[in-house]
Amino acid sequence: QVQLQESGPGLVRPSQTLSLTCTVSxxxxxxxxxxxxxxxxxxxKGLQWIGYMSHSGSPYYNPSLKSRVTISVDTSENxxxxxxxxxTVADTAVYYCARLSSSSVSFDIWGQGTLVTVSS
Amino acid sequence: xxxxxxxxxxxxxxxxxxxxxxxxxxxxxxxxxLVSWYQQHPGKAPKLIxxxxxxxxxxxxxxxxxxxxxxxxxxxxxxxxxxxxxxxFCCSYAGSSVVFGGGTKLTVL
Numbered sequence: 001q002v003q004l005q006e007s008g009p010g011l012v013r014p015s016q017t018l019s020l021t022c023t024v025s026x027x028x029x030x031x032x033x034x035x036x037x038x039x040x041x042x043x044x045k046g047l048q049w050i051g052y053m054s055h056s057g058s059p060y061y062n063p064s065l066k067s068r069v070t071i072s073v074d075t076s077e078n079x080x081x082x083x084x085x086x087x088t089v090a091d092t093a094v095y096y097c098a099r100l101s102s103s104s105v106s107f108d109i110w111g112q113g114t115l116v117t118v119s120s
Numbered sequence: 121x122x123x124x125x126x127x128x129x130x131x132x133x134x135x136x137x138x139x140x141x142x143x144x145x146x147x148x149x150x151x152x153x154l155v156s157w158y159q160q161h162p163g164k165a166p167k168l169i170x171x172x173x174x175x176x177x178x179x180x181x182x183x184x185x186x187x188x189x190x191x192x193x194x195x196x197x198x199x200x201x202x203x204x205x206x207x208x209f210c211c212s213y214a215g216s217s218v219v220f221g222g223g224t225k226l227t228v229l
């Protein structure tokens with residue numbers, strides 16, 4: 001049973017870089033057929049897709065965040081990462097990592113989520 | 121890339137049915153049968169309950185059903201139970217990207 005777990009700082013200063021990691025257990029990130037994804041949820045709000053990439057392909061990003069986002073996959077460590085540059089208080093949110101099935105384009109496995117607060 | 125449109129809230133009594141709509145455009149919902157639905161209880165991660173507009177993952181109750189017509193997808197929950205009270209989000213493929221709906225709060229009266 002594949003499981004995902006987010007990790008990273010819960011507090012980031014404005015203008016700094018938000019960095020999160022999602023560790024994949026119970027399966028290989030190189031298995032194919034999936035895109036490894038990041039989604040966020042502002043407090044009390046809806047879900048916002050950030051981006052995704054496969055273990056071997058190019059990343060795809062939300063156009064509204066594209067200039068500040070980098071998603072990468074580390075197959076040797078079986079994890080993938082998110083970097084969001086130049087953060088502001090508007091980036092305060094719960095960040096989820098999730099597995100996207102490439103055939104059905106549905107997020108079938110989610111991490112528990114991690115709250116990241118941007119504050120000085 | 122605009123969010124899909126969902127009603128902010130719906131409600132129903134135990135045992136009744138409730139339907140949540142998800143309105144998109146010809147660039148997303150209207151072009152692909154790749155609509156998924158997620159259930160989210162407070163403080164929890166979303167859970168996939170419908171994929172490819174009408175299919176249920178293994179283990180999801182058959183009280184949940186999905187449909188799609190044109191640019192609008194719908195989620196119907198029949199035989200409402202107290203445990204169904206949650207937020208529901210739709211999501212659609214939009215050509216190299218995905219877009220979510222704003223979410224609907226289902227209240228079981």
